[in-house]
Amino acid sequence: MLVGGFGEEALLREFRNLFTASGRRVSVGIGDDAAVLDVPAGRQAVWSTDLLVEGIHFEKPWQAPSQLGRKCLAVNLSDLAAMGSAPEFALMSIACPPETEVDYIFEIARGFADLATEEGVSVVGGDTTSSTGALVISVSVCGFVETGEAILRSGAVVGDSILVTGNLGSAAGGMRIIRDGEAEAYPELSKAFLEPQARVQAGLAAVEAGATSMTDISDGLASDLRHICEESGVGAMIEPALLPSLSQLDEASKRFGWDRESLMLTGGEDYELLFTLPGDIAGQVKEIIANRSGLPVTVIGEIMPQDFGIRLVSADGSGREMPSCGYEHFR
Amino acid sequence: MLVGGFGEEALLREFRNLFTASGRRVSVGIGDDAAVLDVPAGRQAVWSTDLLVEGIHFEKPWQAPSQLGRKCLAVNLSDLAAMGSAPEFALMSIACPPETEVDYIFEIARGFADLATEEGVSVVGGDTTSSTGALVISVSVCGFVETGEAILRSGAVVGDSILVTGNLGSAAGGMRIIRDGEAEAYPELSKAFLEPQARVQAGLAAVEAGATSMTDISDGLASDLRHICEESGVGAMIEPALLPSLSQLDEASKRFGWDRESLMLTGGEDYELLFTLPGDIAGQVKEIIANRSGLPVTVIGEIMPQDFGIRLVSADGSGREMPSCGYEHFR
Numbered sequence: 001m002l003v004g005g006f007g008e009e010a011l012l013r014e015f016r017n018l019f020t021a022s023g024r025r026v027s028v029g030i031g032d033d034a035a036v037l038d039v040p041a042g043r044q045a046v047w048s049t050d051l052l053v054e055g056i057h058f059e060k061p062w063q064a065p066s067q068l069g070r071k072c073l074a075v076n077l078s079d080l081a082a083m084g085s086a087p088e089f090a091l092m093s094i095a096c097p098p099e100t101e102v103d104y105i106f107e108i109a110r111g112f113a114d115l116a117t118e119e120g121v122s123v124v125g126g127d128t129t130s131s132t133g134a135l136v137i138s139v140s141v142c143g144f145v146e147t148g149e150a151i152l153r154s155g156a157v158v159g160d161s162i163l164v165t166g167n168l169g170s171a172a173g174g175m176r177i178i179r180d181g182e183a184e185a186y187p188e189l190s191k192a193f194l195e196p197q198a199r200v201q202a203g204l205a206a207v208e209a210g211a212t213s214m215t216d217i218s219d220g221l222a223s224d225l226r227h228i229c230e231e232s233g234v235g236a237m238i239e240p241a242l243l244p245s246l247s248q249l250d251e252a253s254k255r256f257g258w259d260r261e262s263l264m265l266t267g268g269e270d271y272e273l274l275f276t277l278p279g280d281i282a283g284q285v286k287e288i289i290a291n292r293s294g295l296p297v298t299v300i301g302e303i304m305p306q307d308f309g310i311r312l313v314s315a316d317g318s319g320r321e322m323p324s325c326g327y328e329h330f331r
Numbered sequence: 332m333l334v335g336g337f338g339e340e341a342l343l344r345e346f347r348n349l350f351t352a353s354g355r356r357v358s359v360g361i362g363d364d365a366a367v368l369d370v371p372a373g374r375q376a377v378w379s380t381d382l383l384v385e386g387i388h389f390e391k392p393w394q395a396p397s398q399l400g401r402k403c404l405a406v407n408l409s410d411l412a413a414m415g416s417a418p419e420f421a422l423m424s425i426a427c428p429p430e431t432e433v434d435y436i437f438e439i440a441r442g443f444a445d446l447a448t449e450e451g452v453s454v455v456g457g458d459t460t461s462s463t464g465a466l467v468i469s470v471s472v473c474g475f476v477e478t479g480e481a482i483l484r485s486g487a488v489v490g491d492s493i494l495v496t497g498n499l500g501s502a503a504g505g506m507r508i509i510r511d512g513e514a515e516a517y518p519e520l521s522k523a524f525l526e527p528q529a530r531v532q533a534g535l536a537a538v539e540a541g542a543t544s545m546t547d548i549s550d551g552l553a554s555d556l557r558h559i560c561e562e563s564g565v566g567a568m569i570e571p572a573l574l575p576s577l578s579q580l581d582e583a584s585k586r587f588g589w590d591r592e593s594l595m596l597t598g599g600e601d602y603e604l605l606f607t608l609p610g611d612i613a614g615q616v617k618e619i620i621a622n623r624s625g626l627p628v629t630v631i632g633e634i635m636p637q638d639f640g641i642r643l644v645s646a647d648g649s650g651r652e653m654p655s656c657g658y659e660h661f662r
Contacts, residue, residue, distance in 0.1 A: 027375055028483060031562070033413035033546055034379035036481045039370040044358055048365035048456060049471055051424040055463035082364035093382040093469060125379060132386035133464025138424060140380055140471040150367045152359060215364055231362070 003105060004098025004130075011128050014106065018113050023122030025088060035124035037089060043144040048079040054134035062178050063194045065104050068137075069111025070195060075218070076141040077119060077198035078271040082216035084151040084207035085143035086200055087121045093138040095131035108137070119200065149207060151275070156213040156232035160303040161282035164244065165202045165273045165295045167192075168221055169260065172267025173249045176258070186248045196271040202293035206275050209285040214275035220266040222322050224274055226310060235308035238301035238322065241315060265323055276303055334436060335429030335461075342459050345437065349444050354453030356419060366455035368420060374475040379410040385465035393509050394525045396435050399468075400442025401526060406549070407472040408450060408529030409602045413547040415482040415538035416474035417531055418452045424469040426462035439468070450531065480538060482606070487544040487563035491634040492613035495575065496533045496603045496626045498523075499552055500591065503598025504580045507589065517579045527602040533624035537606050540616040545606035551597040553653050555605055557641060566639035569632035569653065572646060596654055607634055 003011065016030045028036035039045065052058060052072050063071075077087050092112055096105060116123050121141070174193030177183050183190040199216070206214055213232055217224045221243075229236050243264050253260035277285055282299055290297040304311075313319040334342065347361045359367035370376065383389060383403050394402075404421060411418045423443055427436060447454050452472070505524030508514050514521040530547070537545055544563055548555045552574075560567050574595050584591035608616055613630055621628040635642075644650040 027479075028481065032484050033410040034377045034416070036414065036476065037376045037378060038478075039374070039376055041372060043370070045368045045370055045376065045473075046365045047368060047420065047422065047471075047473065049422045049424055049458055049469070051426050051458045051460050051467070051469055053426045053460055053462050053467070056426075056461050079364040083367065085365070089378070091378065091380045091471060093380055095382050095384045095387075095467060127380055127382045129382050129384055130387050131384050131465065131467075134462065136382070136384070136426060136462075136467050136469075138380070138382055138467075138469035140378075140422060142376075142378065142473075145367065147369075148358075150359065153363050 001102045002098060003096055003100045003102050006102045008128055011105065015109055015126070015128070018109050019123035023088070026122045026124055029122065029124045035089070037124065040144060042147055044147050044150065046080055046083045046085040046143045046145055046150060048076060049138065049140040050076050050079065052137045054136070065107035066111030066114070067194050069108035070115045072137045072139050073112050073115045074196050074198045075271060076139045077200060078196070078216040078218065080141055080143045081198050081200045081203035082214050082273060083145065084149065084203050084214065085145045086204060087119055087141050087143040089142045090116060090121050090123050091125045091140045092123060093127040095129045095136040097131050097133070097135065100135065151207055151211050151214040153213055153215050153228045153231040156228050156234050156276040156303045158234055158303050158305055159279045160212055160276035161279045161299045162236060162238065162301040162303060163275055163277060163282065163286055163297055163299050164217070165199050165293065165297055166270070167244045167246045168217070168270055168272065169249050169264035169267045170246050171196060171269035172263040173252055173258070177252060186252050188246050188248045189252060193269065196269065198271065199273045199293065199295065202273050202289055202295055205289040205292040206273065209277065209289055210281070211275045211277055214273060217270040217272045217274050218268060220268040221274065222265045222324065225322070228274065228276070229310055233306055235304040235306050236301060236310045237304050237308065237313050239314065240312050242298060242300045244296060244298045332433045333429060334427055334431045334433050337433045339459055342436065346440055346457070346459070349440055350454035354419070357453045357455055360453065360455045366420070368455065371475060373478055375478050375481065377411055377414045377416040377474045377476055377481060379407060380469065380471040381407045381410065383468045385467070396438035397442030397445070398525050400439035401446045403468045403470050404443050404446045405527050405529045406602060407470045408531060409547040409549065411472055411474045412529050412531045412534035413545050413604060414476065415480065415534050415545065416476045417535060418450055418472050418474040420473045421447060421452050421454050422456045422471045423454060424458040426460045426467040428462050428464070428466065431466065482538055482542050482545040484544055484546050484559045484562040487559050487565050487607040487634045489565055489634055489636050490610045491543055491607035492610045492630050493567060493569065493605070493607055493632040493634060494613065494617055494628055494630050495548070495605050496530050496624065496628055497601070498575045498577045499548070499601055499603065500580050500595035500598045501577050502527060502600035503594040504583055504589070508583060517583050519577050519579045520583060524600065527600065529602065530604045530624065530626065533604050533620055533626055536620040536623040537604065540608065540620055541612070542606045542608055545604060548601040548603045548605050549599060551599040552605065553596045553655065556653070559605065559607070560641055564637055566635040566637050567632055567641045568635050568639065568644050570645065571643050573629060573631045575627060575629045593654070
């Protein structure tokens with residue numbers, strides 16, 4: 001059955017069953033003009049949105065539709081994690097061509113709903129419409145933080161250590177091997193691209209640990225570190241040898257002749273957290289964050305004065321500028 | 332200059348300047364991973380989203396891009412108005428083909444920003460990305476209500492009067508005359524389609540007046556009244572002669588041979604409010620709502636027991652079923 005024959009009202013009814021929002025803070029979920037939500041006292045709302053477009057962010061043959069649904073939510077939750085906020089609510093909108101199989105859309109929604117359940121997120125609304133061309137999925141998410149406790153990009157201070165969760169370049173490597181039909185040989189890379197994880201627990205742990213600034217790595221380390229430096233009015237020194245990567249990335253880079261460092265710096269879609277901590281506590285505190293999140297946490301460099309710029313400096317003292325390119329959707 | 336040459340980062344910078352969110356409740360606006368917003372004590376958040384797709388909801392030649400920007404926000408604010416909530420915050424995402432003129436996108440954003448300013452809405456974030464096909468605009472809006480005061484679709488009671496703000500069928504008529512190149516002869520109709528107004532003040536007044544249920548008329552009276560009846564477990568009797576319309580709709584219907592009543596019942600995109608009030612106070616209270624909103628407010632029928640169905644009944648007692656069709660995007 002195609003979406004065009006199934007109809008919008010029927011699709012909305014199915015979504016309403018799938019997304020039964022029984023969250024404790026949901027007063028009105030799907031089925032009215034808008035959702036009505038309780039807000040805990042003493043908290044601020046943290047609110048973000050991301051749009052995913054077929055042919056730009058994903059290709060249908062690359063993944064199962066349920067993986068696509070999970071990814072659409074995960075990349076949004078990553079933005080909340082980067083503020084140190086746990087997610088509470090989500091809206092999901094889909095514009096799809098009438099000739100799309102209804103089951104394909106259901107599977108996207110099911111993947112979305114599964115991750116929402118795992119993360120304690122209530123799906124409280126959205127929109128469905130026809131599309132003249134590509135499949136487009138728009139997601140909006142909301143969480144809370146203690147008032148004044150959100151971790152911004154603007155708080156990094158000279159002398160802070162620079163840390164990342166997990167590994168870099170995995171998703172960029174994963175996209176390449178999927179495109180080239182080698183996904184089975186490097187399952188960790190393909191999974192990093194197809195099923196990115198929002199680092200919610202690491203973000204919450206970073207708040208408690210006293211992180212001074214934070215962002216998620218969606219456009220690549222080079223670009224996202226630049227955001228922190230611009231907003232904080234500082235520079236940064238990164239030691240390339242410290243950048244963490246999966247051994248599968250190292251192997252695939254050798255085999256296919258990829259520029260491994262370039263993938264780690266500008267590959268994008270890692271959805272790891274990049275954050276800063278006062279240098280004197282970084283070593284100790286990173287273990288706490290690693291334990292709570294179950295992720296490796298690595299010190300990769302140090303915040304420097306603004307006129308230092310953003311530079312890659314090796315242990316032998318040789319340095320060069322951080323490449324300036326990140327992923328730009330329009331180029 | 333085309334968007335593809337201008338680049339995503341540059342576009343985001345322009346948006347950030349345009350949408351300078353100086354609202355009293357905005358702690359962090361555009362420029363971080365997510366917005367951080369203050370929530371007033373004793374209120375619930377009301378949250379909604381709508382997706383507009385080129386070729387489905389709009390065609391570029393039909394309106395100035397600034398009108399399109401205004402409309403994208405207005406249709407979202409209409410959902411909040413239908414809950415009895417004043418809007419506070421908005422997110423705007425755009426997916427556009429790289430060959431789009433940058434000025435075209437700026438004008439959309441400017442129209443959006445202008446209406447936001449007029450309505451006291453802070454634009455606190457969004458997303459920009461390339462599109463492989465159509466221009467797609469996704470908007471999410473948030474407002475507040477006193478806890479427990481949101482007006483739902485589910486509160487209508489037998490004996491309630493059924494009311495609408497403004498006029499019906501204007502936007503559907505407007506779309507036809509724009510499509511047929513006759514827009515200048517019927518400016519009120521074309522304006523109703525191109526520049527719909529969210530009935531925010533009427534929605535707030537309806538809360539104070541004790542409205543028992545409410546929705547906005549986006550799919551047409553027949554479809555949206557059905558939503559209220561289904562959610563409230565009631566039927567409805569509408570008197571066709573009471574349905575309010577612009578004299579331009581009457582004139583154009585005669586001239587072009589349109590089924591005027593059909594446009595009023597199933598045309599869609601009116602964005603007027605449809606609500607119910609206890610029958611004994613409806614006559615008196617509707618004047619208060621009309622005065623506060625500056626709109627005509629009309630009693631068009633009465634809530635009946637569920638087994639009555641949803642029927643059009645004329646003054647002479649002759650009746651028939653309400654047509655069941657509303658606008659379905661996939662058909």
